[in-house]
Amino acid sequence: MNATTVGWIGFALSMTGQYFITKKHPLAFVIWNISNLLWIALAYYSSNYPQLLMFTMFFLVNIISIRAWIKDGNAISYNITKCLHLHRGNLG
Numbered sequence: 001m002n003a004t005t006v007g008w009i010g011f012a013l014s015m016t017g018q019y020f021i022t023k024k025h026p027l028a029f030v031i032w033n034i035s036n037l038l039w040i041a042l043a044y045y046s047s048n049y050p051q052l053l054m055f056t057m058f059f060l061v062n063i064i065s066i067r068a069w070i071k072d073g074n075a076i077s078y079n080i081t082k083c084l085h086l087h088r089g090n091l092g
């Protein structure tokens with residue numbers, strides 16, 4: 001798969017994640033993190049270290065955000081927990 005294809009897939013996933021954020025859908029952070037992993041790989045292989053750092057930070061902030069939403073215990077947190085199959089510490 002070439003860099004252009006990876007870029008377009010990353011773009012599509014980023015926009016899909018953004019759409020789900022506007023709808024407050026719990027899968028938004030998961031989709032965004034998948035796109036961030038693509039952007040991280042693309043930046044690494046093209047030696048674009050500022051973008052590598054930026055998308056790595058986005059990835060980490062998304063992880064922190066998911067954990068914060070789950071910890072808060074609100075309805076959105078419950079939905080994220082349910083979507084990630086982490087409810088009450090069960091991974092399966």
